[in-house]
Amino acid sequence: MSNQLNTISPIDNSVYVIRDYASQSQIRSALEKAQQAQKTWRQLPVAERARICSAMVDAFIAKKDQIAEELCWMMGRPIRYGAGEVAGFEERARHMIAAAEGALAPVQVEEKSGFTRYIKREAVGVVFVIAPWNYPYLTSVNAIVPALMAGNAVVLKHSAQTPLCAERIAEAFEAAGLPEGLFQYLHLSHADTEGVIQAPEVNHICFTGSVPGGEMVEKAAAGRFIGIGLELGGKDPAYVRADADLDHAVETTIDGAFFNSGQSCCGIERIYVHESVHDAFVEKAVALVSQYQLGRSDDPETTLGPVVRASAAEFVRGQVAEAVEQGAIAHIDPASFPMNEAGTAYLAPQVLTNVNHSMRVMTEESFGPVVGIQKVSSDEEAIELMNDSEFGLTASVFTKDIETGLTIGEQVETGTFFLNRCDYLDPALAWVGVKNSGRGCTLSALGYEQLTRAKSFHLKTEL
Structure with missing residues (x-):
C-alpha cells in the first residue's frame, strides 16, 4: 500500500x-x-x-x-x-x-x-x-x-x-x-x-x-x-400536501435535492406529492431543474458542479437506468447538459416520476443529483411511505395547515422534522438521527x- x-x-x-x-x-x-x-x-x-x-x-x-x-x-x-x-x-x-x-x-x-x-x-x-x-x-x-x-x-x-x-x-x-x-x-x-x-x-x-x-x-x-x-446516511423525504404553497414547495425541495449536486446526508432524495397537485408540481420542478448550469466548479456561472468522482456518477446513472427499466419516467434529457459524459464526474440532474418503493432510487441512498417524485392520495399514505426507510435523519412537510403539518411530523420517524423548509441545520437545535x-x-x-x-x-x- x-x-x-x-x-x-x-x-x-x-x-x-x-x-x-x-x-x-x-x-x-x-x-x-x-x-x-x-x-x-x-x-x-x-x-x-x-x-x-x-x-x-x-x-x-x-x-x-x-x-x-x-x-x-x-x-x-x-x-x-x-x-x-x-x-x-x-x-x-x-x-x-x-x-x-x-x-x-x-x-x-x-x-x-x-x-x-x-x-x-x-x-x-x-x-x-x-x-x-x-x-x-x-x-x-x-x-x-x-x-x-x-x-x-x-x-x-x-x-x-x-x-x-x-x-x-x-x-x-x-x-x-x-x-x-x-x-x-x-x-x-x-x-x-x-x-x-x-x-x-x-x-x-x-x-x-x-x-x-x-x-x-x-x-x-x-x-x-x-x-x-x-x-x-439519509434518504430524506418531503411531502407536499394539497394545500401547500406550490411555488415555495418546488423551489425549496428542488434546492434541497440538488444543492451540492445532491451530495448531502440531509438532502431531499424522495418527494411525495398529493395527487391533486402532483402534475403541477412536476411541471414546475422539471422547469426549475432544467435551468441548472452543469459545469466546472471553478466557473462562476456553474450552479451544478461535478459529483465527487466518476464512480459516484456511475452509481447514480445505474439507479436511474434501473428505475426507468422498471417503469419510471425520466423528465430531463441528459443531452441538454453538454458536460454530462459517461466515465466522468459530470452528471446531468434527473427528475423521475411513476416511481415506487420497489425501485432502488426510492430506497437506497443516491447521494447525487436525482430525485424521485411519487404521487400519494392521503396524509396516511404519505406517512407510511416516509417511514418506509432504513434511514431517519430529516423529513419535511409542506402545507399551509400548521396544526395538521405538526400532527404529521409527530408520526414521522426522523431526527429532525421540518415544516415548509428542508436541508438546514439550526445550531440551536439538536442534530440527531434514528434508525441507520x-x-x-x-x-x-x-x-x-x-x-x-x-x-x-x-x-x-x-x-
Whole structure:
C-alpha cells in the first residue's frame, strides 16, 4: 500500500493534493501530546476557552476566498457557493461557543438539610473526530468546537478527498494561540484510523460518514466502553400536501435535492406529492431543474458542479437506468447538459416520476443529483411511505395547515422534522438521527452531553 494520500479533483481528474500518511511514531506522538495538553486545558475557565475558539473563527473566516477555491477543486462545490460553507462554519462555531457556559454549568438538585449536592459536567479527555468530504467544514465544526469548549483535546482525521480542510482549521487554531497539542490532525489510512480508535489515549469518537463506515467504527471500538457519536446516511423525504404553497414547495425541495449536486446526508432524495397537485408540481420542478448550469466548479456561472468522482456518477446513472427499466419516467434529457459524459464526474440532474418503493432510487441512498417524485392520495399514505426507510435523519412537510403539518411530523420517524423548509441545520437545535442514520447528538446545548461525563458531588456538611 502507498504511504501517500492523493486527492483527485473531480474538475479535471488531476491530482490536486499529495500528502504523506502519518507514520506510527507521528500517530503515537500526537496522541500523547493530546493527552498531556488536555490535562491543563480542562482546568481553564470556559471564558478563556471561548476567547481562543472565537479567535480561531476570526482567523478561519479571514481566509474564506482561499477556502472556497480549495473546496471547489477538492470536492466539486461550485465556487459561487463556497462562501456559504464558511458562513455556516462561523454560525455553528459561534453558537456552540456561546452555549457552552450554560451547557457546562453544574446541575443543581433540590436542597437537602445537612448536605450539598450537585452534578458537574467534566471533559472526557481526547476526542477523535473523523470527518467526511461532502460538507467538510460544517460536519467537522459540529464536533471540534464543542469538544474543545468542553475541555477536551481533539485529533482530527479528515477525508482523503478534503485533506486541506484539516490543515486550514489547524492554521486558524495556531493563529488564535491554542496551546500545542490540543488540536491536531492526522492524515491516516483506513487501517491506521482503526488503530487510533483502539488507542488507549482516545476517549470518544465523533464519526460522520456512511453506514459501513459507522459499522467499522463500532467494531474497532468494541470492548473499549467509550462514547461513539455516529452521523450516517439519509434518504430524506418531503411531502407536499394539497394545500401547500406550490411555488415555495418546488423551489425549496428542488434546492434541497440538488444543492451540492445532491451530495448531502440531509438532502431531499424522495418527494411525495398529493395527487391533486402532483402534475403541477412536476411541471414546475422539471422547469426549475432544467435551468441548472452543469459545469466546472471553478466557473462562476456553474450552479451544478461535478459529483465527487466518476464512480459516484456511475452509481447514480445505474439507479436511474434501473428505475426507468422498471417503469419510471425520466423528465430531463441528459443531452441538454453538454458536460454530462459517461466515465466522468459530470452528471446531468434527473427528475423521475411513476416511481415506487420497489425501485432502488426510492430506497437506497443516491447521494447525487436525482430525485424521485411519487404521487400519494392521503396524509396516511404519505406517512407510511416516509417511514418506509432504513434511514431517519430529516423529513419535511409542506402545507399551509400548521396544526395538521405538526400532527404529521409527530408520526414521522426522523431526527429532525421540518415544516415548509428542508436541508438546514439550526445550531440551536439538536442534530440527531434514528434508525441507520446514526446515534448520538451534535449541536445545541444537548450536543455537549456526549462530549462530557457526569460527576456527582455528595457533600455532608453537618457533622
